[in-house]
Amino acid sequence: MLDWEQLAECHKALGDKTRLHILSLLKVEELCVCEIVEVLQITQPAVSQHMRKLKTAKLVRERRSGQWVFYSLDGSIYPFFESIVQTFPDVQHEIEELKKMGLRVLCN
Amino acid sequence: MLDWEQLAECHKALGDKTRLHILSLLKVEELCVCEIVEVLQITQPAVSQHMRKLKTAKLVRERRSGQWVFYSLDGSIYPFFESIVQTFPDVQHEIEELKKMGLRVLCN
DNA sequence: AAGGTATATAAGCATATGATTATATATGAA
DNA sequence: TTCATATATAATCATATGCTTATATACCTT
Numbered sequence: 001m002l003d004w005e006q007l008a009e010c011h012k013a014l015g016d017k018t019r020l021h022i023l024s025l026l027k028v029e030e031l032c033v034c035e036i037v038e039v040l041q042i043t044q045p046a047v048s049q050h051m052r053k054l055k056t057a058k059l060v061r062e063r064r065s066g067q068w069v070f071y072s073l074d075g076s077i078y079p080f081f082e083s084i085v086q087t088f089p090d091v092q093h094e095i096e097e098l099k100k101m102g103l104r105v106l107c108n
Numbered sequence: 109m110l111d112w113e114q115l116a117e118c119h120k121a122l123g124d125k126t127r128l129h130i131l132s133l134l135k136v137e138e139l140c141v142c143e144i145v146e147v148l149q150i151t152q153p154a155v156s157q158h159m160r161k162l163k164t165a166k167l168v169r170e171r172r173s174g175q176w177v178f179y180s181l182d183g184s185i186y187p188f189f190e191s192i193v194q195t196f197p198d199v200q201h202e203i204e205e206l207k208k209m210g211l212r213v214l215c216n
Numbered sequence: 217a218a219g220g221t222a223t224a225t226a227a228g229c230a231t232a233t234g235a236t237t238a239t240a241t242a243t244g245a246a
Numbered sequence: 247t248t249c250a251t252a253t254a255t256a257a258t259c260a261t262a263t264g265c266t267t268a269t270a271t272a273c274c275t276t
Contacts, residue, residue, distance in 0.1 A: 002195055003197070004125045004128050004129065004197065005125065007122075007128055007195065007196075008122075008123055008124055008125045008128055009123075011119045011120075011122035011123040011128075012119075012120075012123030012124075012263095013123075014115075014116075014119035014122075014123070015116055015117075015119040015120030015121075015122070015123040016116055016120075016263085016264080017112045017113065017116045018264085020112050020115055020116055020119075021112065032222080032223090033222070033223060033224095034221090034222065034223085042264095042265080042266095043265075043266065043267085044222080044223070044224090045223090045224075045225080045226095045265085045266075045267085045268095046264070046265060046266075047223095048223060048224055048225080049224090049225090049264075049265085050264085051223095051224095052224085052225095064272090064273090066222090066273065066274070067220095067221060067222045067223080067272075067273045067274060068221095068222065068223085068273095069222080069223060069224095078195070079191065079194075079195060080188055080191040080192045080194075080195060083187065083188040083191050084188045084192075086187075086188075087110055087115065087186070087187060087188060088115075089111070089112065105222095120233095124233085124234080126234080140252080140253090141252070141253060141254095142251090142252065142253085150234095150235075150236095151235075151236065151237085152252080152253070152254090153235085153236075153237085153238095153253090153254075153255080153256095154234070154235060154236075155253095156253060156254055156255080157234075157235090157254090157255090158234085159253095159254095160254085160255095172242095172243090174243065174244070174252090175242070175243045175244065175250095175251060175252045175253080176243095176251095176252065176253085177252080177253060177254095213252095
């Protein structure tokens with residue numbers, strides 16, 4: 001079951017604008033670190049550190065593919081996560097932008 | 109509508125064990141500051157500061173009654189708040205304890 | 217094996233957070 | 247008004263957070 005420690009950690013992970021932005025992006029689709037860097041315009045280590053927090057909080061899962069690490073939404077242990085995610089702003093257009101600039105990483 | 113700033117603030121407020129505990133208590137019933145102090149065994153200013161954060165994040169509302177200020181759950185602007193609250197541990201027994209010790213403030 | 221790209225970790229720094237003690241403010245009672 | 251109780255705010259401090267730059271690790275290609 002969920003204890004306070006876990007619950008607090010989950011919400012701490014959600015308590016940052018940058019991470020909310022990242023989760024909003026992952027709501028659209030799975031992305032790798034370098035793509036997130038491109039959208040957010042912050043440094044790669046900053047993104048990696050955010051991803052670690054999200055992963056520790058079990059809000060995302062990772063999948064390695066070649067040199068890339070792709071992250072996607074998880075949060076399955078939090079019954080409420082789904083409804084929180086639904087309230088995130090739509091950022092589809094930011095990913096479209098990536099595609100237009102030819103910066104999407106397309107591989108499996 | 110909810111913007112990232114608000115969303116992050118709400119989750120920041122939820123990202124602390126002590127505040128989760130307070131919200132769990134308020135889920136049972138409306139309480140005043142001194143009652144919360146009694147249950148949590150932290151100083152009164154600490155509780156007051158937590159209440160301010162929760163109020164700023166619009167997760168609780170306050171009601172003054174005489175020298176007491178009673179807080180109760182709100183969160184109505186967050187459609188997901190209800191489902192989060194449902195996952196909080198049950199702390200009814202802690203309030204029962206207060207009553208046994210004659211420390212409930214009973215007034216309207 | 218050597219070089220290139222993607223990601224992670226380490227170290228450093230400025231700011232935020234959560235607690236405490238001390239003090240101010242607000243309400244009620246004598 | 248004076249005193250007691252409840253709450254809020256201020257000042258302080260230790261620790262946490264989020265970012266940066268520098269460096270290490272992992273994987274792919276040649």
